[in-house]
Amino acid sequence: MTDENRNILVTGGAGYIGSHTVLELLNAGFKVVVIDNLCNAFKGKDSQKPESIIRVEKLTGKQVTFVDCDITNKGALNEIFKNYQFFCVIHFAALKAVGESCTIPLQYYQVNVGGTLNLLEVMKDYNVDKFIYSSSATVYGVPEKLPLTEEMKTGDCTNPYGKTKFMVEEILKDLCQTKKEWSVISLRYFNPVGAHPSGEIGEDPNGIPNNLMPFIAQVSVGKREKLSVYGNDYDTPDGTGVRDYIHIMDLASGHVKALVYQIQKSPKGFQPINLGTGKGLSVLQIIAAYEKASGKKIPYEIVGRRPGDIASSYADASLAKNLLDWVAVKDIDDMCADTWKWQQNNPNGFNKA
């Protein structure tokens, strides 16, 4: 497939999921414009582009157009749409730390909801009507039953981060009710982990990692002493929380598949789609798999539950298979091996200094 005439705008394209998706978009022949405010990405002092994007360009041998832009700045968004014609917008730019969202909720709403509204309004002004949204399994709140299917009730999220994802989905539904020509695909991610198999790009969280895998990775290279496991008295096989971990390369390919679906099938309206493997793994299973992949012992201690955490969450991934012809192909061993490779090669993330 050749899509060289198709510009794709990727917001937050310098971040973890964004950069891997940009790589897969380039590999599939798309032209990509990335905007990012670099709040969660490293750019060298003398660089024109963030380090993640520079590495994506090296890995693919292709160029990315990069613009330093904050989605809360509607004027700046307008400039970008004035300069480029886009076929579709893939929207990753957002604040994403659950814990932080409880301490600075206004910023989360301003960026994740307000920023998305800016983007949608500018898209409307420039007649760009294809949108792929970075949603989350967190929109399901506390699951009524498992696996989670797309038609289940959303809302009742337990933290502001989750509420912002839910609110944007509601806004997108209402938008599609009135703008019948729009195609909106809301990809509900389960738990993205891993890195590009080259070890050149991966997750590079600011400060103390919020999520399990980057925390384990930092323990494995001696950056952190030990892992805290939040609760071992959940109603799960080993008592620790169960999640549906998905390899970042599978997640990235899910976005490309969603875009190809928009090109080939011209779907209209709001379509939520789970991106998960359909399998749940416990914290202790992840630790064991990482130890196997790395040959390192991961010291951990069991501590109390975190408020808002649920026991288990995993996807029914059949809709993605049926609509997008997408399935996750990488397993937990791949996820751990690639995280380990990335972490070893980049113990301080993208900032080598």
Place this chain on the structure above:
Amino acid sequence: MTDENRNILVTGGAGYIGSHTVLELLNAGFKVVVIDNLCNAFKGKDSQKPESIIRVEKLTGKQVTFVDCDITNKGALNEIFKNYQFFCVIHFAALKAVGESCTIPLQYYQVNVGGTLNLLEVMKDYNVDKFIYSSSATVYGVPEKLPLTEEMKTGDCTNPYGKTKFMVEEILKDLCQTKKEWSVISLRYFNPVGAHPSGEIGEDPNGIPNNLMPFIAQVSVGKREKLSVYGNDYDTPDGTGVRDYIHIMDLASGHVKALVYQIQKSPKGFQPINLGTGKGLSVLQIIAAYEKASGKKIPYEIVGRRPGDIASSYADASLAKNLLDWVAVKDIDDMCADTWKWQQNNPNGFNKA
């Protein structure tokens, strides 16, 4: 009580509920700064202020500071907070037509949610931590049971307008979780009707009225031929929809009571409070009451239900009594008589030309 040192910012203060509240604030001795973008208010070509505010000044013999400002313009909001020190913000500014919200949802989210986020952020920057929010009984969605009490579940709203009110309440809850010094009172209005007894200020809707009472009022002065009654097969005594109509002067005094409560009791956190009479009246009862008050026949026809309309809604108003020492004192005859007076004196609303 003397509060002449207390500046109150009233957003949307030139509108229907805003102008009546400004009048009551002035009568209670507060100093008022009104901001309004005049999207739903009339200003004469040679006037410095909107007509509603000019009349409020005449009725009270006091001055209002007016600034033409849109809450989606954060820079403009910032200027206002730079120029004035506020004790509390009473936030009316919003788009408010349920039907319109289904056709231009993005604008509703941008103004009602995005604009409110701007306002809250600027308040935070200037350490203004008292907020009275213009919420609505619509946040209850389809009532599980009646009367509606404040602790009942909110959400599942049937239109974008209602969703914006719900989302802002969620944002305010999260804000109060982290900013313990804030006092936020969310006044959930039932169905405001009527006008100031002088007939000098009242409801002046743009175009075809969305709500029952202003429509009846326009029929009564011959501006509209007849009223459409949306459904007479609801599970109510006469089959027509039942709502809790509340006189605008009662509603206005509820805001002053909420402000006095903040001054006297220094409450903290998020507090929703219903403002209603606690009594439901049907469409046919309203028609009969208006005919009695005006001596005019109101021709009507029964048409189909409107999507999203519910059968009945009325408040449990006891929390407002307990917390604010507020009760609605005006009855349906007052509501109709004052609407009729306003409509007769101002058949074209504030625009006499």
